[in-house]
Amino acid sequence: MQQIIDRFISYITIDTQSNPDSNNTPSTEKQWTLAHLLVAELKQIGMQDVTIDDNAYIMATLPSNIDKQVPTIGFISHFDTSPDFTATNVKPQLIKNYDGGDIVLNKTENIILSPNYFEDLLQYKGNTLITTDGTTLLGADDKAGITEIVTAMEYLINHPEIKHGTIRVGFTPDEEIGRGAHKFDVAAFGADWAYTMDGSQIGELEYENFNAASAKVTIQGKSVHPGYAKGKMINAISIANEFMSLLPADEVPQKTTAREGFFHVHHINGTIEHAELELIIRDHDMEKFNARKQLLQEITQKLNTQHGDYIKIEVLDQYFNMREKIEPVMHIVDIAKEAMESLDIVPIIKPIRGGTDGSQLSFMNLPCPNIFAGGHNFHGKYEYVPVESMQKAVDVIVKICELTAQRN
Structure with missing residues (x-):
């Protein structure tokens, strides 16, 4: 040896x-x-x-x-x-x-x-x-x-x-x-x-192995003096937090095993004016994998409806x-x-x-x-x-x- x-x-x-x-x-x-x-x-x-x-x-x-x-x-x-x-x-x-x-x-x-x-x-x-x-x-x-x-x-x-x-x-x-x-x-x-x-x-x-994709969420905000911000400020950090809160809480790496898939937010950075989330999507089952990608699109659409068209998402397949x-x-x-x-x-x-x-x-x-x-x-x-x-x-x-x- x-x-x-x-x-x-x-x-x-x-x-x-x-x-x-x-x-x-x-x-x-x-x-x-x-x-x-x-x-x-x-x-x-x-x-x-x-x-x-x-x-x-x-x-x-x-x-x-x-x-x-x-x-x-x-x-x-x-x-x-x-x-x-x-x-x-x-x-x-x-x-x-x-x-x-x-x-x-x-x-x-x-x-x-x-x-x-x-x-x-x-x-x-x-x-x-x-x-x-x-x-x-x-x-x-x-x-x-x-x-x-x-x-x-x-x-x-x-x-x-x-x-x-x-x-x-x-x-x-x-x-x-x-x-x-x-x-x-x-x-x-x-x-x-x-x-x-x-x-x-x-x-x-x-x-x-997993079917795999990556996603990048970009949020454009509006910075206004906080004392006069009502109805005017768009806080990109708050929207990023809201986006994460709409992901299934138990479908994360630390709570899944075997063939259970997940979403994994691995990078976040931002200011009031601009925030970015980076995450990966994983699932062994192709139907569930596609459903996960679709959920990200639905969350993006929902938040755009609530806040205005400030959120963009790019999803890229990585491997299958x-x-x-x-x-x-x-x-x-x-x-x-x-x-x-x-x-x-x-x-x-x-x-x-x-x-x-x-x-x-x-x-x-x-x-x-x-x-x-x-x-x-x-x-x-x-x-x-x-x-x-x-x-x-x-x-x-x-x-x-x-x-x-x-x-x-």
């Missing part, structure tokens, strides 16, 4: 945060640092046809070592990290033989990773954990996935007795800001199907539930499920409460379920990953390659 630890740490100590305010691809120059390292490493371990394009999309091939025709499959991960929390100067901590108690991430700041709050920790007693030092995110999302793919390819290269067809790997920028698949060349990738290694806890196998594209080819999920079960991993098949490159790629005619990468508490200082989970993910990749060749 030391190889996995060393490789993972070499990736996470490179800052690759993406930036939603940039129109470039990749959205930050610093993503190139890890991209170039990955290209060199793929060549060093013996991968063929290693390429990187002008947008930092990386592809490589492990040629088939059998003499029969089998499907070409792919494995994909992203190398950017979330802009939600700093990734500068990551200092990972190694917790060997975790005892099930509190982990002090940062004594000075009294930041503690505790199973009393994060109950999932208890299933990893005896494991080796990699955590943050409490001041940055870790980057397991999705540098754990990259670690696992590179390690699995190296293992297959060093063990030619394991028979497999042609394997393609792809590493992408900007997944965390919803653009990871936007410039992915599916035709050049040339796989019949693929798997993103971008899930969380060991055993996760996902082929459903990949289940529609996976169900016709469910054998690709079955192979992953069989791979896990053969390794004594209990598959956890559940909908993703989020998005993944796989959802967009599936609608680009590359069916792409999602497999666990092993990390927990992504996008923040409490992020951690068990090394044993990463090793199991490597084993799953190898087994999928083997089973795909055997089944065909």
Whole structure:
């Protein structure tokens, strides 16, 4: 497992945060640092046809070592990290033989990773954990996935007795800001199907995700001296608050789970003269998803009727539930499920409460379920990953390659 630890740490100590305010691809120059390292490493371990394009999309091939025709499959991960929390100067901590108690991430700041709050920790007693030092995110999302793919390819290269067809790997920028698949060349990738290694806890196998949209509400007010404002002032802040009050109070991220959808206001700023709300809409069910978007339009119309035509809304679809594209080819999920079960991993098949490159790629005619990468508490200082989970993910990749060749 030391190889996995060393490789993972070499990736996470490179800052690759993406930036939603940039129109470039990749959205930050610093993503190139890890991209170039990955290209060199793929060549060093013996991968063929290693390429990187002008947008930092990386592809490589492990040629088939059998003499029969089998499907070409792919494995994909992203190398950017979330802009939600700093990734500068990551200092990972190694917790060997975790005892099930509190982990002090940062004594000075009294930041503690505790199973009393994060109950999932208890299933990893005896494991080796990699955590943050409490001041940055870790980057397991999705540098754990990259670690696992590179390690699995190296293992297959060093063990030619394991028979497999042609394997393609792809590493992408900007997944965390919803653009990871936007410039992915599916035709050049040339796989019949693929798997993103971008899930969380060991055993996760996902082929459903949210339908997703974003909305921006703009409110134009009128500022008048408050002593003489009756019948004249239009307070954009008050209207913004009224808009939020008309959203279903219980349909928010902190009160929903499983296939329950939500509205999530994530930014608000304003003055009396001008206010803006930014929110996202999520639902696994397409009919309910469309109803949510319609509700936003109805709220806007209602408030415009009450206050005058001062509110504008822009709703943009972001991605859709990949289940529609996976169900016709469910054998690709079955192979992953069989791979896990053969390794004594209990598959956890559940909908993703989020998005993944796989959802967009599936609608680009590359069916792409999602497999666990092993990390927990992504996008923040409490992020951690068990090394044993990463090793199991490597084993799953190898087994999928083997089973795909055997089944065909």
